[in-house]
Amino acid sequence: SAVISQKPSRDICQRGTSLTIQCQVDSQVTMMFWYRQQPGQSLTLIATANQGSEATYESGFVIDKFPISRPNLTFSTLTVSNMSPEDSSIYLCSVEVSAGKYNEQFFGPGTRLTVL
Amino acid sequence: GEDVEQSLFLSVREGDSSVINCTYTDSSSTYLYWYKQEPGAGLQLLTYIFSNMDMKQDQRLTVLLNKKDKHLSLRIADTQTGDSAIYFCASFSYNTDKLIFGTGTRLQVFP
Numbered sequence: 001s002a003v004i005s006q007k008p009s010r011d012i013c014q015r016g017t018s019l020t021i022q023c024q025v026d027s028q029v030t031m032m033f034w035y036r037q038q039p040g041q042s043l044t045l046i047a048t049a050n051q052g053s054e055a056t057y058e059s060g061f062v063i064d065k066f067p068i069s070r071p072n073l074t075f076s077t078l079t080v081s082n083m084s085p086e087d088s089s090i091y092l093c094s095v096e097v098s099a100g101k102y103n104e105q106f107f108g109p110g111t112r113l114t115v116l
Numbered sequence: 117g118e119d120v121e122q123s124l125f126l127s128v129r130e131g132d133s134s135v136i137n138c139t140y141t142d143s144s145s146t147y148l149y150w151y152k153q154e155p156g157a158g159l160q161l162l163t164y165i166f167s168n169m170d171m172k173q174d175q176r177l178t179v180l181l182n183k184k185d186k187h188l189s190l191r192i193a194d195t196q197t198g199d200s201a202i203y204f205c206a207s208f209s210y211n212t213d214k215l216i217f218g219t220g221t222r223l224q225v226f227p
Contacts, residue, residue, distance in 0.1 A: 004158075041219070042204065042217045042218060042219045042220055043159075043204070043217040045214060045215070092158055092159065103147075103208075104161060104164070105149070105161070105206075105208075105215055106161060107151075107158045107159035107160075107161075108158050109157060109158040110157070110158045112156075
């Protein structure tokens with residue numbers, strides 16, 4: 001398994017500002033992901049955070065809005081830039097861990113972001 | 117694209133069994149997962165089933181998979197108030213290398 005922590009756990013931000021969310025894992029993992037969970041919605045994959053190279057973004061998400069860093073195999077950051085109220089969501093970091101024949105995906109506790 | 121659907125809400129009495137249903141569209145799904153999200157918390161992996169299995173039991177949890185109909189269910193026996201949460205079904209496909217989540221089913225357990 002993997003233990004994942006995120007900082008901050010929650011924040012209230014003003015429109016037009018940026019927030020950087022940190023994700024720390026207790027073991028080295030190859031695959032790290034960032035998801036968004038809008039109020040009352042399911043999870044949507046924002047991007048795969050690649051170590052040593054640029055993140056791979058899903059359709060509808062761009063690097064200018066959600067820059068991601070992955071300096072090593074245990075840490076990643078997601079920045080939500082130039083925020084608007086529509087960015088109010090829970091942002092979750094996730095890692096994939098090999099468990100023999102299959103892979104398990106574990107999630108952090110999430111960062112609850114409210115944009116005013 | 118791939119889609120995973122669930123009913124939005126389920127209400128059961130404490131001690132009864134709960135059955136949460138899920139349907140998916142991706143026939144190349146190899147693993148199917150159930151996650152639990154308690155209020156204000158992240159997602160907790162409850163159990164999984166491989167696509168060549170039709171049933172998996174883990175203590176109070178029973179997962180049934182009908183691959184022909186692309187239907188997955190999670191049965192919780194002797195449901196407790198602590199089981200109240202949102203349950204997400206998720207499908208993993210090696211074709212897309214992505215985990216696709218359902219809309220979540222909010223389970224409410226009343227005494």
